[in-house]
């Protein structure tokens with residue numbers, strides 16, 4: 001029996017066990033919406049397409065499944081761009097279906113036509129323009145495979161309206177055929193043996209674990225590695241929550257706003273074991289002084305990351321989980337305490353600290369959150385100072401507990417991402433920590449949260465400024481504050497109430513102590529507007545061009 | 555240093571844009587790029603001449619490999635290979651110069667493919683150096699128009715950088 005390509009598409013999604021899609025309709029994508037009408041797949045109507053991609057991103061990070069987005073051509077597609085770039089930079093698996101004008105109109109500057117595949121070429125792992133309806137099922141099969149395997153990432157399919165309406169003989173391919181795409185899963189055995197040797201010889205090893213641990217779900221292997229060889233562990237922002245935040249071997253985050261202990265350990269180590277991390281500039285600081293005495297073992301599923309920024313002594317291309325599983329049996333238990341003693345001296349000497357006196361301190365709120373939730377919540381953040389305070393003060397004890405925009409650093413990510421995470425994890429506590437600036441970039445999604453009855457707890461660190469930019473202006477521009485004032489903020493608690501969401505305003509430590517635990521146990525969504533001091537700085541901080549061992553206090 | 559890469563790609567729409575976009579986005583320098591079909595109509599072959607040191611070349615190769623449409627890459631710089639460019643040159647050649655130009659043509663084994671009242675149009679194939687030499691030799695006569703293809707290349711002997719060893723659909 002022949003069905004339309006749009007109907008076939010929906011059946012393909014069902015075959016891929018897609019439970020829901022995030023989307024926003026429009027003219028050219030209507031055939032797909034019409035096909036969704038008859039499907040068990042749930043459609044979550046967002047309030048802006050950016051919200052759809054970020055929500056799918058949050059959903060994918062929280063569940064480990066591919067997030068699916070549907071949007072129309074032209075403005076629908078362009079509204080997706082930030083979210084696609086975000087998923088690309090943080091390696092999040094998404095499949096995005098966009099409508100396109102009919103093939104006869106392509107290239108004529110037709111109404112709501114943009115070159116979607118052209119625009120998204122550098123920010124997708126791969127993309128397709130479906131010019132042949134019969135090929136659509138094959139494209140979708142490939143898209144899911146490409147998105148989820150190897151280094152995950154977003155894949156886009158641009159579907160012209162006439163193709164969507166074309167009748168095809170539907171058959172979903174069983175296998176994937178892609179001769180140009182063959183990710184390596186197993187690390188080379190000789191390299192793994194070499195790594196084991198280097199580890200056995202090292203005296204001062206440090207494990208530097210990134211987002212690859214989270215996306216390959218290998219926290220257990222990471223923990224086993226650290227405990228076997230007794231090596232301290234530092235995380236990148238994307239890696240946070242892949243190692244227990246209260247573990248004695250944990251150093252905290254490294255890099256620009258990393259702990260001094262982490263940065264000193266990396267600077268002084270003789271072996272750096274990089275796992276699913278990419279030596280990003282926010283991590284390395286002055287690259288020539290990054291881990292200057294260290295041999296480097298680098299495990300990554302993406303060969304292009306290995307040797308890109310620093311020379312590597314033992315490169316291992318492969319899925320970090322599989323590589324660790326093969327490496328672990330080759331390792332001897334290490335017990336020499338002297339390096340760990342040195343590292344704990346640094347930890348004691350340079351703890352993270354802030355003044356508790358005066359106005360409500362954002363760091364205090366994070367500490368309180370950590371205490372109330374026992375580090376077990378899924379915490380989404382936006383981008384800015386609050387994000388760094390979450391990274392520093394929340395001691396993640398749930399693997400995959402942090403959902404944050406790292407590579408792109410896209411304000412507006414937090415609220416829709418938290419929404420997507422909560423949809424993916426219905427029974428779990430999902431908390432959003434967001435700045436008053438970033439919240440206002442995507443706050444329209446409050447409507448979606450109410451509609452979907454999502455019990456997300458939204459905590460705004462309301463300092464009435466664009467805090468992180470203000471911090472940069474303090475440090476680099478002699479405090480000449482420009483364009484950072486948000487004094488015309490609305491009353492966010494009342495705004496929440498307008499949506500039917502319970503709103504709290506917390507002004508002091510005491511109010512946080514009494515009301516925060518209560519707010520977090522409300523059954524539905526809650527917005528908690530914390531009026532915090534603007535005179536707080538993310539500290540320590542590594543200045544531009546400096547070694548990470550030379551952080552300053554802010 | 556200049557490296558010569560032969561790159562087999564899926565003959566799919568947008569593949570040239572993907573490769574060109576990757577080079578410009580990552581700031582790699584393309585010296586020349588020639589593309590055309592191979593013995594398999596579904597596969598195209600690009601010959602790309604890239605400028606860069608070994609580290610740059612390693613990144614270029616790895617990033618190219620990440621493109622789903624890229625099937626196979628060979629850096630043949632260190633191999634023995636045949637390489638060719640094609641040039642068409644329209645050069646001034648009025649009555650008094652014609653004989654000289656035709657002699658130059660003979661020396662370079664170029665062919666005259668068209669004739670105007672005051673010009674000759676030549677076609678010549680050869681490696682980069684030979685084409686450069688021809689161009690320089692003709693310059694004093696006044697070159698009216700010139701077009702060169704990028705370089706295409708193939709490894710000598712039976713060694714194969716082509717399509718045969720990339721696997722067929724059935725194997726995959």
Ligand SMILES: Cc1ncc(C[n+]2csc(CCOP(=O)(O)OP(=O)(O)O)c2C)c(N)n1
Pocket residue numbers: 382383384385386387409410411412434435436437438439461463465466467468469
């Ligand atoms: C979309 C986008 N625009 C601009 C920036 C630059 N930027 C980074 S942090 C920041 C300020 C964020 O302020 P706010 O949301 O109030 O959070 P805070 O830093 O105060 O915690 C800005 C403007 C960005 N990261 N993303």
